[in-house]
Amino acid sequence: MADTTVHEVGLDAAAPVAHLDHDTNTGISNTKLGMWLFLGSECLLFGGLITTYLIYKTPLSGPTPEQIFDIPFTSASSFVLLMSSLTMVLAVSAIERGDHHRLRVWLAATAILGSTFVAGQLYEFTAFYREGLGFTTSRFSSAFYTLTGFHGVHVTIGILMLVSLLLWSLRGKLPEHRSETVEVVGLYWHFVDIVWILIFAVVYLIP
């Protein structure tokens, strides 16, 4: 390679190599940007399911939303889920400060709050089923269980990620310089919370 010629034109072909993992063009790390894009895609998935629910919210037979929803109960479990976003923020802030003890406390708290929400959803589903709202009962029931069930699965996956992080941290495999892993899981967690605000409003609150 004739570096001299190239240098004359002002093209530094021998310029040092940018390392794969550092210094991205946007300044956002690959993992974080990837998660943001994935969440953007998730918006469309939930968009499709929410639209479906809105079209089918009035059943032709079987229990109607007004008859079956227990709004105070769901409000309480929604509050629990929203509080888990706070503990998630505290977890991220703890690892960024290098406080591994608090990281574990807040990760565990987030996972417990999330599990409480999922348990509430399972209780709710069971109660609805006993009142005669099966998955195949009406177009409303199919749309309701699919939408909220999809969200519940998302929360469950989030809980699995939180517990995995907790286990890694306990085994000393989550050092401070990997705090971004916690942050990225946090992004997912907050997204799932925000989607629930939307679902709670659209499904339960708006008549």
Place this chain on the structure above:
Amino acid sequence: MATPDPGQLALPSGNGAVEHRPLGVFTRPSSSKGWRSWFTSVDHKKIGVMYGAAALFFFIIGGLEALLIRVQLWAPRGTLLTADEYNQVFTMHGTTMIFLVVMPIGAAFANYLMPLQIGARDVAFPRINAFSFWCFLFGGIFLNTAWFLGGGADGGWFMYAPNSSVVFSPGHGIDFWNIGLLITGIASLTGAVNLIVTVLNMRAPGMTLMKMPVFTWMTLVTQFLLLFAIPVLTAAQVLLLFDRAFDANFFNVEAGGDPLLWQHLFWIFGHPEVYLMILPAFGLVSDILPVFSRKPIFGYPFIVFSGIAIGFMGWGVWAHHMFVSGIGPVSVLVFSLTTMFIAVPTGVKILNWTATMARGKLKLDTPMLFCIGLITMFTIGGISGVTHSVAPADTQQTDTYYIVAHFHYVLFGGAFFGFMAGFYFYWPKVFGYLMNETLGKVNFWLMFVGFNLTFGPMHVLGLQGMSRRIYTYDAGYGFEFWNQVATIGAFVLAGSIALFIFNIFYSRAKAKSMANPGPDPWDARTIEWMIPSPVPEYNFDPIPTITRRDDFWYRKYGETEDHMPVRIAATDEVCQSAEGEHDVHLPSPSYWPIVTAFGLPIVGYGLLYTHWLSLIGGLIVVAGIYGWALEPPDDPEAEHDHHDDDHGPVGEVEPDRAEDEDLSESEKEVETVG
């Protein structure tokens, strides 16, 4: 650390010194050579080649299905296929060609080329890249196993409800279609995230967005379309899956299910899908035409921004597929208008390509012929497409062969001709030998003639009123002649594909006695041509600093005052060499992507036959994900010497000023050289 074996240029792992066993199952794979390495490779180039090879395999299957259709329609009252078999064949033909051929060939080029065009060593998430490929392959195989397990899907590739319900299609064909495409959807989605991050984050120093080659731009737009279109299809398919597997009521008309919901969801995905199939080919043509015209692309910003405009406007035209479904006059009006508008950015591209060729020194090599084929054929397809925006006319044409003619002119005459241009153009870069030029030209003309014989007559048949998706027709409607022409054309087309495959092996055999074509056989413009052919595992060493568009060209050529190119450096001087020691740290191969992807079709079979099989598949997926997460992306034992961090990629700082400086520099250079 073990010392590098000099024969092994890039070092995947630590030569077996320390075994890393996540979950205690596998030793981390270390070889980057041999057939086994393909299963564990995370190299974007190998994955790109596998995408291409798998797509060509599915192309042969889809092509055979097309030939069955054409033989059945050769004469009135054909008896080769029954009505039921015909339904399966045309459904699987459409599904295969769209999801398993055109999309993956786009993915093949995106995977192989895009990192090279932006001067990267690999994609952002190499293991996710491998996972995407295996999901696509397993999804495609799953879809096609339907043929052996009771017959393929029979509802058309759009699978309209309620025709797709268990009542009207009691077999498992539609379930195979549904679950198979859910799996390939995962492939597309993870691939989209990966490639977008790669383009946005991993460009070489100086490669600002507006200096990127057009193919890279079109890849970016395409992947954004995938990112947002695939989840809509996934939502629709989940509804269909729940309807068929668990008796939900989404499309059960009796319980108030609305078939139009499926149509809307499907086409909100389906129309961006159309553009994400054509845009990679547009990108290829935009990079190939300037090489054989020996001129820069005419109006680069227009090409880029019209591509972006297509990306945005593609979301606002979906209901033109539904003019006859009773969506109401306001909707029809709005979607007619948007459909007319979207022809504008497409027209801009056609204009730019023609203007690129105008007054250029055209070299009519095979890739160029296919490019010109694309421009002419796509123009015909585009014009017949814009006629659909006239709703009253479209109402007459819906479900006739006129539509079939239109989208084949767009997808075969457009996308596939572009891919053929890309195959002939990039073959030496990928495999290290040129395809035979004479055979290539014969290949082009056979394909061009066969294509027009097959699909040209369908315009006439459609306007005569021949319906699509009907397995036969009666004598006396005047359909006989043009159907026979189309069938003859289909066999000519098949011959041209056979010739292409023959050319691959023929040229490879001939190449053994010929010299390597060198890094730059076409005197090309973009930086993927400055590295050896075939591309070494580490791509670039060193990574080039980019100062302008078509950077490689301007390393070779300056400009005189009247903008004529003047040679300023010999090609060999500005190209990189494979010789010498290249101590480059690369992502390590991994078993986990293929393991994780392998669990998905097992879940699928479980959903159809016995649910405990789903559990096993699910466990494989979960185990795969945990093995993956516990395995560091880079093998800690791999060599890690080459570590200069003081020259990170330059951001988009003052691109205008940088360009001004480039101009003055090149002028100065010409003065000294001249």
